[in-house]
Amino acid sequence: MANTQRRYTSRSNRPKKPSTNTILNALIGIVIVLIIITAGFIFIGNDDEPEKADSTKDTESAETADGSEAEEDVDPEDQIGSEPIAEEEATEDSESSEEEATEEESTTTEDSTTGGTVTSTPSDDPLVSERIVNTGWKPVGTSQTGEHTSVYTEGHVDWDEKLKAMAYTTGLAADNMIVWRIENGGSPQKSIGVVSSNDKKEKYRVYLEWVDGEGWKPEKMETLKTLDGAY
Structure with a gap:
C-alpha cells in the first residue's frame, strides 16, 4: 500500500500539458482579432475615399462655377436666341428703308x-x-x-x-x-x-x-x- 501511494503522489506533481481545446480556442481568438483589425482598416479606408471624392467634387464645382461666370457673357444659347432677333431687326430696317424710299420717290x-x-x-x-x-x-x-x-x-x-x-x-x-x-x-x-x-x-x-x-x-x-x- 505504501508503494502504491508514492506512485500516485509522483503523478500528481508532473506539469500538465495544455489540452487541444485550449489551443483551438486561442487560435480562434487570434483569428477573430485579426478579422476585427482588418475590418477596421477597410472601414477607415472607405471613410477616407468619400471624403477625397467630396473634396474633388467641390473643387470641380468651384472650377465650373468660375468657368460659367467667365463665360456668362458668351452663352451659346443667348447667341442662338439673339440671331432671329437680329434678323427680324434687319428685316424691319430693310422694310422701313424701302418704305422711306417709296415715300421719297412719291412726289x-x-x-x-x-x-x-x-x-x-x-x-x-x-x-x-x-x-x-x-x-x-x-x-x-x-x-x-x-x-x-x-x-x-x-x-x-x-x-x-x-x-x-x-x-x-x-x-x-x-x-x-x-x-x-x-x-x-x-x-x-x-x-x-x-x-x-x-x-x-x-x-x-x-x-x-x-x-x-x-x-x-x-x-x-x-x-x-x-x-x-x-x-
Whole structure:
C-alpha cells in the first residue's frame, strides 16, 4: 500500500500539458482579432475615399462655377436666341428703308390751277411710268338729265362728255388728242380711256367716274411708257 501511494503522489506533481481545446480556442481568438483589425482598416479606408471624392467634387464645382461666370457673357444659347432677333431687326430696317424710299420717290405738289394736291407715284407696271391723283379734280359738268346711262358711241353726248373729262385731266387740247379707246371701267358708272397727243409723245390712261347731276369726274391718271398693250 505504501508503494502504491508514492506512485500516485509522483503523478500528481508532473506539469500538465495544455489540452487541444485550449489551443483551438486561442487560435480562434487570434483569428477573430485579426478579422476585427482588418475590418477596421477597410472601414477607415472607405471613410477616407468619400471624403477625397467630396473634396474633388467641390473643387470641380468651384472650377465650373468660375468657368460659367467667365463665360456668362458668351452663352451659346443667348447667341442662338439673339440671331432671329437680329434678323427680324434687319428685316424691319430693310422694310422701313424701302418704305422711306417709296415715300421719297412719291412726289406731292400743289396745283395752282385746281387748288388741289397732286400725288405722283412710280409704278411697277411695265406699261406705266407713274400714277397721278389730284384732289382738286372736279366733275366736268353735264347736259344730261334723268337716270344716267354710259354710252360708248362716238357723237353721243355722253361720249363727248367723256372726251371733255379726259382733255381736262391730261391737259391735252381737243385738237391735239387721239382717242385710242374708251371702255367700261368695271361698273356702269365708271369708264377708262386711253389717249395721246398727236405726235404720241404724251400718252395717258384716264379713269373716270360719273357723278349724278355733275358729269364725269377724273379719279386717276397713268402716264404710259407705250401704247402697245395699253388698251
